Amino acid sequence: xxxxxxxxxxxxxxxxxxxxxxxxxxxxxxxxxxxxxxxxxxxxxxxxxxxxxxxxxxxxxxxxxxxxxxxxxxxxxxxxxxxxxxxxxxxxxxxxxxxxxxxxxxxxxxxxxxxxxxxxxxxxxxxxxxxxxxxxxxxxxxxxxxxxxxxxxxxxxxxxxxxxxxxxxxxxxxxxxxxxxxxxxxxxxxxxxxxxxxxxxxxxxxx
Amino acid sequence: xxxxxxxxxxxxxxxxxxxxxxxxxxxxxxxxxxxxxxxxxxxxxxxxxxxxxxxxxxxxxxxxxxxxxxxxxxxxxxxxxxxxxxxxxxxxxxxxxxxxxxxxxxxxxxxxxxxxxxxxxxxxxxxxxxxxxxxxxxxxxxxxxxxxxxxxxxxxxxxxx
Numbered sequence: 001x002x003x004x005x006x007x008x009x010x011x012x013x014x015x016x017x018x019x020x021x022x023x024x025x026x027x028x029x030x031x032x033x034x035x036x037x038x039x040x041x042x043x044x045x046x047x048x049x050x051x052x053x054x055x056x057x058x059x060x061x062x063x064x065x066x067x068x069x070x071x072x073x074x075x076x077x078x079x080x081x082x083x084x085x086x087x088x089x090x091x092x093x094x095x096x097x098x099x100x101x102x103x104x105x106x107x108x109x110x111x112x113x114x115x116x117x118x119x120x121x122x123x124x125x126x127x128x129x130x131x132x133x134x135x136x137x138x139x140x141x142x143x144x145x146x147x148x149x150x151x152x153x154x155x156x157x158x159x160x161x162x163x164x165x166x167x168x169x170x171x172x173x174x175x176x177x178x179x180x181x182x183x184x185x186x187x188x189x190x191x192x193x194x195x196x197x198x199x200x201x202x203x204x205x206x207x
Numbered sequence: 208x209x210x211x212x213x214x215x216x217x218x219x220x221x222x223x224x225x226x227x228x229x230x231x232x233x234x235x236x237x238x239x240x241x242x243x244x245x246x247x248x249x250x251x252x253x254x255x256x257x258x259x260x261x262x263x264x265x266x267x268x269x270x271x272x273x274x275x276x277x278x279x280x281x282x283x284x285x286x287x288x289x290x291x292x293x294x295x296x297x298x299x300x301x302x303x304x305x306x307x308x309x310x311x312x313x314x315x316x317x318x319x320x321x322x323x324x325x326x327x328x329x330x331x332x333x334x335x336x337x338x339x340x341x342x343x344x345x346x347x348x349x350x351x352x353x354x355x356x357x358x359x360x361x362x363x364x365x366x367x368x
Contacts, residue, residue: 053255053270054215063232064346066361071304147304151361154216154232155344158255159303161216162235162315165255169217169267 015048017205018172022046024136025129026176026189032128033121033178037097044177046189050170056157059175059188061087063154070122071147071159074130077139077200080193082130083160084122085153090187094121115148122146129189137204160192167195211348214238217270219252221282224352233299233345235316237272237323240296240349240356241279241332243288249351250283252276256315257322272322276330295332296356296368297323298347300339316340336368 023046034041049059057063068091071083086094095114098121110118123146134141149156164171175188193201209225216236222228224247230238233253242249252275256262259271268274284290300320320339327334338345338358348357355367 052215053217056216057232069303073306147306149303149342151234151303152232152344152346154346155234155301156303158216158232158234158236158344159315162255165217165270166262169270 013207014202017202017207019046019048021133021136021201022048022176022189022191024132025191026178028128028132029125029189030176030178032124033094036121036124037094039097041178046176047173049173049175051173052170053161053165056161056171056173057154059173061153063152065153066150067153067156068118069149069151069153069156069159070119070126071149072122072126072130073144073147074141074193074197075144076142078133078137078141078193078197080191080197081160081163082126082143082192083188083190084125085156085188085190088150091118094118110150119146119148122148125187125189129191133191133201137201139200139204160190163192163194214251214253216253217255217267219250219269219275219279219282221248221250221279221286222351223248223286224350227348227350227352229346229348231346233347234301234303235299235319237297237299237316237319237339238345238347239272239276239279239323240347241276241283241293242296242349242351242354243283243292244294244354245292246288247351248283248286248288249349250279250288251347251349252279254319254323257318272319273326276323276326280330293332294335295327296336296349297334298338298345298356298358298368301344302340302342303344305342338366338368 030043069085212222212228214220214230228251230253236255239252254272254275259265259274268278300316302316343360346359358366
Protein backbone atom coordinates (compact mmCIF):
# COMPACT_ATOMS: atom_id res chain seq x y z
CA UNK A 1 0.00 0.00 0.00
CA UNK A 2 1.30 3.41 -0.87
CA UNK A 3 0.83 5.85 1.97
CA UNK A 4 -1.08 8.99 1.36
CA UNK A 5 0.42 12.01 2.97
CA UNK A 6 -1.16 15.34 3.57
CA UNK A 7 1.10 17.73 5.40
CA UNK A 8 -1.87 19.32 7.11
CA UNK A 9 -2.98 15.99 8.53
CA UNK A 10 0.01 13.86 9.34
CA UNK A 11 -0.94 10.85 11.42
CA UNK A 12 0.99 9.86 14.53
CA UNK A 13 2.78 7.01 12.88
CA UNK A 14 4.04 9.18 10.01
CA UNK A 15 5.02 11.87 12.49
CA UNK A 16 7.06 9.39 14.54
CA UNK A 17 8.81 8.07 11.47
CA UNK A 18 9.74 11.55 10.29
CA UNK A 19 10.99 12.38 13.76
CA UNK A 20 13.11 9.24 13.78
CA UNK A 21 14.56 10.17 10.40
CA UNK A 22 15.48 13.55 11.87
CA UNK A 23 16.98 11.85 14.88
CA UNK A 24 19.19 9.48 12.93
CA UNK A 25 20.14 12.05 10.31
CA UNK A 26 21.00 14.76 12.78
CA UNK A 27 22.76 12.27 15.03
CA UNK A 28 25.12 11.29 12.25
CA UNK A 29 25.57 14.89 11.20
CA UNK A 30 26.48 15.90 14.74
CA UNK A 31 29.04 13.09 14.96
CA UNK A 32 30.57 14.20 11.66
CA UNK A 33 30.75 17.78 12.86
CA UNK A 34 32.30 16.72 16.14
CA UNK A 35 35.03 14.78 14.34
CA UNK A 36 35.64 17.64 11.96
CA UNK A 37 36.32 20.20 14.67
CA UNK A 38 37.82 17.64 17.00
CA UNK A 39 35.64 18.68 19.89
CA UNK A 40 32.75 17.09 21.73
CA UNK A 41 29.40 18.18 20.40
CA UNK A 42 26.16 17.38 22.16
CA UNK A 43 22.88 17.08 20.41
CA UNK A 44 19.45 17.57 21.89
CA UNK A 45 16.43 15.48 21.02
CA UNK A 46 15.14 16.74 17.68
CA UNK A 47 11.85 18.52 17.50
CA UNK A 48 9.52 17.96 14.62
CA UNK A 49 7.36 20.98 14.08
CA UNK A 50 4.62 21.52 11.63
CA UNK A 51 4.53 25.28 11.33
CA UNK A 52 2.41 27.76 9.50
CA UNK A 53 4.43 29.96 7.17
CA UNK A 54 3.60 32.92 9.39
CA UNK A 55 5.39 31.27 12.32
CA UNK A 56 8.29 29.87 10.34
CA UNK A 57 10.81 32.65 10.64
CA UNK A 58 10.34 32.96 14.39
CA UNK A 59 12.28 29.75 15.00
CA UNK A 60 15.63 31.39 14.44
CA UNK A 61 15.03 34.52 16.45
CA UNK A 62 12.73 36.44 14.16
CA UNK A 63 12.50 37.13 10.45
CA UNK A 64 15.14 39.86 10.54
CA UNK A 65 17.75 37.93 12.48
CA UNK A 66 20.83 37.46 10.31
CA UNK A 67 21.67 33.81 9.73
CA UNK A 68 23.82 31.60 7.56
CA UNK A 69 21.85 29.22 5.38
CA UNK A 70 23.45 26.42 3.41
CA UNK A 71 21.15 24.74 0.98
CA UNK A 72 21.40 21.56 -1.06
CA UNK A 73 19.11 20.33 -3.75
CA UNK A 74 18.45 16.60 -3.71
CA UNK A 75 17.97 14.23 -6.59
CA UNK A 76 17.64 10.52 -7.07
CA UNK A 77 14.91 8.43 -5.48
CA UNK A 78 14.35 11.19 -2.95
CA UNK A 79 14.28 14.67 -4.37
CA UNK A 80 13.69 18.02 -2.76
CA UNK A 81 15.93 20.18 -0.64
CA UNK A 82 17.89 20.09 2.53
CA UNK A 83 19.00 23.12 4.45
CA UNK A 84 21.38 23.65 7.31
CA UNK A 85 20.92 26.92 9.09
CA UNK A 86 22.69 28.58 11.98
CA UNK A 87 22.88 32.02 13.51
CA UNK A 88 25.91 34.25 12.97
CA UNK A 89 27.33 33.52 16.42
CA UNK A 90 27.20 29.78 15.81
CA UNK A 91 28.74 30.13 12.36
CA UNK A 92 31.53 32.30 13.73
CA UNK A 93 32.14 29.82 16.54
CA UNK A 94 32.35 26.86 14.16
CA UNK A 95 34.64 28.67 11.74
CA UNK A 96 36.97 29.67 14.54
CA UNK A 97 37.06 26.11 15.84
CA UNK A 98 37.84 24.80 12.38
CA UNK A 99 40.37 27.39 11.30
CA UNK A 100 41.71 28.26 14.72
CA UNK A 101 40.66 31.88 14.28
CA UNK A 102 43.59 32.36 11.92
CA UNK A 103 41.64 33.78 9.01
CA UNK A 104 39.62 36.93 8.94
CA UNK A 105 38.28 39.00 11.77
CA UNK A 106 36.57 37.90 14.96
CA UNK A 107 33.45 39.78 14.05
CA UNK A 108 31.80 41.19 10.98
CA UNK A 109 31.87 39.68 7.54
CA UNK A 110 33.27 36.28 6.72
CA UNK A 111 36.37 36.15 4.54
CA UNK A 112 36.50 34.04 1.39
CA UNK A 113 38.40 31.34 3.32
CA UNK A 114 35.81 31.36 6.08
CA UNK A 115 32.93 31.13 3.64
CA UNK A 116 34.59 28.17 2.05
CA UNK A 117 35.01 26.56 5.47
CA UNK A 118 31.31 27.13 6.17
CA UNK A 119 30.40 25.47 2.90
CA UNK A 120 32.57 22.54 3.83
CA UNK A 121 30.90 22.28 7.24
CA UNK A 122 27.58 22.27 5.41
CA UNK A 123 28.79 19.63 3.01
CA UNK A 124 29.93 17.27 5.71
CA UNK A 125 26.84 17.76 7.82
CA UNK A 126 24.47 17.31 4.90
CA UNK A 127 26.44 14.32 3.63
CA UNK A 128 26.21 12.57 7.00
CA UNK A 129 22.52 13.38 7.31
CA UNK A 130 21.68 12.18 3.84
CA UNK A 131 23.77 9.03 3.90
CA UNK A 132 21.99 7.89 7.04
CA UNK A 133 18.65 8.67 5.44
CA UNK A 134 19.72 6.79 2.36
CA UNK A 135 20.79 3.65 4.21
CA UNK A 136 17.70 3.76 6.41
CA UNK A 137 15.33 3.87 3.47
CA UNK A 138 17.47 2.05 0.93
CA UNK A 139 16.78 4.88 -1.48
CA UNK A 140 19.38 6.60 -3.61
CA UNK A 141 19.91 10.30 -2.83
CA UNK A 142 22.39 12.55 -4.51
CA UNK A 143 22.96 16.07 -3.32
CA UNK A 144 24.07 19.21 -5.13
CA UNK A 145 27.01 21.39 -4.17
CA UNK A 146 26.30 23.66 -1.18
CA UNK A 147 24.65 27.00 -1.90
CA UNK A 148 25.21 29.54 0.84
CA UNK A 149 23.44 32.76 1.72
CA UNK A 150 23.93 35.09 4.68
CA UNK A 151 20.86 37.22 5.14
CA UNK A 152 17.67 37.75 7.15
CA UNK A 153 16.27 34.41 8.28
CA UNK A 154 12.88 35.17 6.78
CA UNK A 155 14.43 35.75 3.38
CA UNK A 156 16.51 32.58 3.53
CA UNK A 157 13.62 30.48 4.82
CA UNK A 158 11.45 31.75 1.99
CA UNK A 159 13.28 29.37 -0.34
CA UNK A 160 12.35 26.12 1.44
CA UNK A 161 9.01 27.65 2.43
CA UNK A 162 8.13 28.14 -1.22
CA UNK A 163 8.85 24.46 -1.88
CA UNK A 164 6.55 23.53 1.01
CA UNK A 165 4.05 26.04 -0.30
CA UNK A 166 3.64 23.99 -3.46
CA UNK A 167 2.27 21.07 -1.47
CA UNK A 168 0.56 22.61 1.52
CA UNK A 169 0.07 25.49 3.88
CA UNK A 170 2.53 24.38 6.49
CA UNK A 171 6.21 23.58 6.66
CA UNK A 172 7.57 20.46 8.30
CA UNK A 173 10.71 21.25 10.17
CA UNK A 174 13.09 18.86 11.83
CA UNK A 175 15.05 21.03 14.19
CA UNK A 176 18.08 19.94 16.15
CA UNK A 177 20.05 21.98 18.60
CA UNK A 178 23.69 21.14 19.11
CA UNK A 179 26.61 22.64 20.93
CA UNK A 180 29.87 21.99 22.69
CA UNK A 181 29.94 22.06 26.47
CA UNK A 182 30.48 25.75 27.15
CA UNK A 183 29.38 27.55 24.03
CA UNK A 184 25.97 26.54 22.77
CA UNK A 185 25.48 26.85 19.06
CA UNK A 186 22.11 26.49 17.50
CA UNK A 187 21.81 24.68 14.26
CA UNK A 188 18.74 23.69 12.35
CA UNK A 189 18.46 20.87 9.87
CA UNK A 190 15.57 21.18 7.54
CA UNK A 191 14.70 18.34 5.23
CA UNK A 192 12.24 19.12 2.47
CA UNK A 193 11.33 16.14 0.33
CA UNK A 194 8.85 16.64 -2.49
CA UNK A 195 5.42 15.12 -1.91
CA UNK A 196 6.33 12.07 -4.00
CA UNK A 197 9.50 11.63 -2.00
CA UNK A 198 7.54 11.71 1.26
CA UNK A 199 5.58 8.80 -0.11
CA UNK A 200 8.76 7.06 -1.19
CA UNK A 201 10.31 7.49 2.26
CA UNK A 202 7.25 6.28 4.12
CA UNK A 203 6.62 3.33 1.86
CA UNK A 204 10.27 2.29 1.96
CA UNK A 205 9.81 1.96 5.70
CA UNK A 206 6.69 -0.13 5.28
CA UNK A 207 4.10 2.55 5.98
CA UNK B 208 -0.89 56.60 18.42
CA UNK B 209 -0.01 55.00 15.15
CA UNK B 210 0.51 51.30 14.91
CA UNK B 211 2.69 49.06 12.73
CA UNK B 212 0.61 46.21 11.37
CA UNK B 213 2.52 43.02 10.56
CA UNK B 214 2.01 40.75 7.61
CA UNK B 215 3.54 37.26 7.74
CA UNK B 216 4.56 34.93 4.94
CA UNK B 217 1.55 33.88 2.85
CA UNK B 218 -0.50 36.43 4.76
CA UNK B 219 -2.21 39.75 4.10
CA UNK B 220 -3.59 42.70 6.00
CA UNK B 221 -5.00 46.18 5.50
CA UNK B 222 -4.38 49.49 7.24
CA UNK B 223 -5.59 53.06 7.40
CA UNK B 224 -3.40 56.13 8.07
CA UNK B 225 -1.83 57.00 10.54
CA UNK B 226 -1.10 53.29 10.92
CA UNK B 227 1.57 51.67 8.79
CA UNK B 228 2.01 48.14 7.50
CA UNK B 229 5.11 45.95 7.28
CA UNK B 230 6.42 42.54 6.30
CA UNK B 231 9.80 41.25 7.47
CA UNK B 232 12.49 39.37 5.59
CA UNK B 233 11.12 39.06 2.07
CA UNK B 234 13.28 36.67 0.07
CA UNK B 235 12.01 35.13 -3.14
CA UNK B 236 8.51 36.07 -2.04
CA UNK B 237 7.00 39.33 -3.24
CA UNK B 238 5.50 41.99 -0.99
CA UNK B 239 2.68 43.73 -2.83
CA UNK B 240 1.32 47.02 -1.54
CA UNK B 241 -1.91 48.39 -2.91
CA UNK B 242 -3.11 51.78 -1.77
CA UNK B 243 -5.75 54.37 -2.24
CA UNK B 244 -3.84 57.67 -2.00
CA UNK B 245 -6.99 59.75 -1.61
CA UNK B 246 -8.48 57.84 1.31
CA UNK B 247 -5.05 56.85 2.67
CA UNK B 248 -5.97 53.19 2.88
CA UNK B 249 -3.35 50.52 2.18
CA UNK B 250 -3.11 46.76 2.02
CA UNK B 251 -0.17 44.41 1.83
CA UNK B 252 0.10 40.78 0.76
CA UNK B 253 3.22 38.60 1.08
CA UNK B 254 2.93 36.07 -1.77
CA UNK B 255 5.09 32.98 -2.15
CA UNK B 256 4.06 31.53 -5.49
CA UNK B 257 2.99 32.97 -8.84
CA UNK B 258 -0.07 31.01 -9.83
CA UNK B 259 -2.81 29.34 -7.78
CA UNK B 260 -4.07 27.36 -10.79
CA UNK B 261 -0.79 25.40 -10.97
CA UNK B 262 -1.08 24.12 -7.41
CA UNK B 263 -3.55 21.54 -6.13
CA UNK B 264 -3.53 22.71 -2.52
CA UNK B 265 -4.53 26.34 -2.96
CA UNK B 266 -6.78 27.10 -0.01
CA UNK B 267 -4.63 29.89 1.37
CA UNK B 268 -5.35 32.66 -1.13
CA UNK B 269 -2.67 34.96 0.28
CA UNK B 270 -0.01 32.49 -0.83
CA UNK B 271 -0.38 33.28 -4.54
CA UNK B 272 0.13 36.43 -6.59
CA UNK B 273 -3.13 36.03 -8.51
CA UNK B 274 -5.57 35.15 -5.71
CA UNK B 275 -3.66 37.22 -3.11
CA UNK B 276 -4.20 40.45 -5.03
CA UNK B 277 -7.89 39.66 -5.56
CA UNK B 278 -8.45 38.99 -1.86
CA UNK B 279 -6.48 42.08 -0.85
CA UNK B 280 -8.61 44.32 -3.06
CA UNK B 281 -11.78 42.80 -1.59
CA UNK B 282 -10.62 43.52 1.96
CA UNK B 283 -9.54 47.05 1.08
CA UNK B 284 -12.88 47.86 -0.51
CA UNK B 285 -14.56 46.55 2.64
CA UNK B 286 -12.84 49.23 4.73
CA UNK B 287 -13.64 52.04 2.33
CA UNK B 288 -10.99 52.07 -0.40
CA UNK B 289 -12.10 53.04 -3.90
CA UNK B 290 -11.32 50.45 -6.58
CA UNK B 291 -10.47 53.02 -9.29
CA UNK B 292 -8.03 54.88 -7.03
CA UNK B 293 -5.85 51.88 -6.27
CA UNK B 294 -2.17 51.97 -7.22
CA UNK B 295 0.63 49.51 -6.40
CA UNK B 296 4.21 49.26 -5.21
CA UNK B 297 6.09 45.98 -5.01
CA UNK B 298 9.34 44.64 -3.55
CA UNK B 299 11.09 41.30 -3.18
CA UNK B 300 11.43 38.44 -5.65
CA UNK B 301 15.13 37.97 -4.93
CA UNK B 302 17.17 34.94 -5.83
CA UNK B 303 18.60 34.02 -2.45
CA UNK B 304 20.85 31.16 -3.57
CA UNK B 305 22.99 31.04 -6.70
CA UNK B 306 21.47 27.89 -8.18
CA UNK B 307 22.57 26.66 -11.59
CA UNK B 308 20.77 27.99 -14.65
CA UNK B 309 18.84 24.77 -15.31
CA UNK B 310 17.38 24.70 -11.83
CA UNK B 311 13.65 25.19 -11.63
CA UNK B 312 13.87 26.81 -8.21
CA UNK B 313 16.24 29.44 -9.48
CA UNK B 314 13.72 31.67 -11.14
CA UNK B 315 10.96 31.54 -8.53
CA UNK B 316 11.61 35.14 -7.44
CA UNK B 317 11.43 36.40 -11.02
CA UNK B 318 8.33 34.36 -11.72
CA UNK B 319 6.63 35.81 -8.64
CA UNK B 320 7.42 39.33 -9.86
CA UNK B 321 6.24 38.58 -13.40
CA UNK B 322 2.99 37.04 -12.17
CA UNK B 323 2.39 40.03 -9.88
CA UNK B 324 2.89 42.52 -12.71
CA UNK B 325 0.67 40.53 -15.04
CA UNK B 326 -2.13 40.41 -12.48
CA UNK B 327 -1.86 44.15 -11.79
CA UNK B 328 -1.95 44.84 -15.52
CA UNK B 329 -5.04 42.67 -15.98
CA UNK B 330 -6.76 44.59 -13.21
CA UNK B 331 -5.66 47.96 -14.62
CA UNK B 332 -3.80 48.88 -11.43
CA UNK B 333 -0.80 51.06 -12.12
CA UNK B 334 2.56 49.99 -10.68
CA UNK B 335 4.08 53.14 -9.21
CA UNK B 336 7.41 51.75 -8.05
CA UNK B 337 9.28 48.50 -7.52
CA UNK B 338 12.45 47.19 -5.91
CA UNK B 339 12.70 43.60 -7.07
CA UNK B 340 15.20 40.91 -8.00
CA UNK B 341 18.89 40.81 -6.95
CA UNK B 342 20.10 38.36 -4.31
CA UNK B 343 19.27 39.83 -0.91
CA UNK B 344 16.38 39.90 1.52
CA UNK B 345 14.20 42.92 2.18
CA UNK B 346 12.06 44.21 5.02
CA UNK B 347 9.44 46.66 3.85
CA UNK B 348 7.28 49.25 5.61
CA UNK B 349 4.50 51.17 3.93
CA UNK B 350 3.07 54.46 5.17
CA UNK B 351 -0.36 55.23 3.70
CA UNK B 352 -0.08 58.82 4.96
CA UNK B 353 2.73 59.59 2.50
CA UNK B 354 2.44 56.67 0.08
CA UNK B 355 6.10 55.86 0.65
CA UNK B 356 7.54 52.35 0.82
CA UNK B 357 10.65 52.00 3.00
CA UNK B 358 13.01 49.12 2.16
CA UNK B 359 15.65 47.77 4.54
CA UNK B 360 18.29 45.17 3.64
CA UNK B 361 21.29 43.68 5.41
CA UNK B 362 24.42 45.78 4.92
CA UNK B 363 22.67 48.29 2.66
CA UNK B 364 21.37 51.82 3.01
CA UNK B 365 17.66 52.15 3.68
CA UNK B 366 15.77 53.31 0.66
CA UNK B 367 12.36 54.72 -0.08
CA UNK B 368 10.41 54.20 -3.24
